[in-house]
Amino acid sequence: MTDRPNYITLAGYAALRAEYEQLFGTERPQLVEVVSWAAGNGDRSENGDYLYGKKRLREIDRRLGSLSKRMKAARVVDPAQASDRTRVWFGACVTLIDDDEQERVLTLVGDDETDTGNGRIGWSAPIARALRGAAVGDLRRVTLPVGEREYQVTAIAYPD
Structure with missing residues (x-):
């Protein structure tokens, strides 16, 4: 461990x-x-x-x-208590657009809560690591098994 x-x-x-x-x-x-x-x-x-x-x-x-x-x-961690809601941190629900103009909504959760089929990705996943600290409008490049992809953050939301 x-x-x-x-x-x-x-x-x-x-x-x-x-x-x-x-x-x-x-x-x-x-x-x-x-x-x-x-x-x-x-x-x-x-x-x-x-x-x-x-x-x-x-x-x-x-x-x-x-x-x-x-x-x-x-x-x-209670994502509803996030102090900086303008950036992507643990518990954020992030809307992304990739190189092919495909929209994707991801929620950054704990590694024990991962459910990629429902858009819940683990905090230590490559795309989650790349998104940490991003603000709306930021571009982030991620190396995935299928190759390198670039994503633009279009929205960030936290639970109430």
Whole structure:
């Protein structure tokens, strides 16, 4: 894990917390019960409930450890409290126009909240890094896997 803070919105942190609580408080205890029951059935080498249950427990424990680390490193930021709303910072909803005059609307969120299909890009993504500090009218060049692109910032909005 890096020393960089894990910026995240209130909603993103709540989603991490909800997943942690669901795994730890509901799914894991139920699975422990099933594995315990399956272990009491005798031969464990061909016992599907036991083998699958143990495998799933390891997956859950790994995910719980990962979630715990992410929540511990989290720095919750409320984009509605942004002091400089004229520039692109964490939580900004940015409207861009690219070289081909295609408009794109992106929201800069925490890396744990990324959903590129819905225009939510992680704070450490290449395009998000290029947009940091930009104002309306600024041109930003971004190197993407498909090549270099230039974007113009046409609007910046923050939640209320």
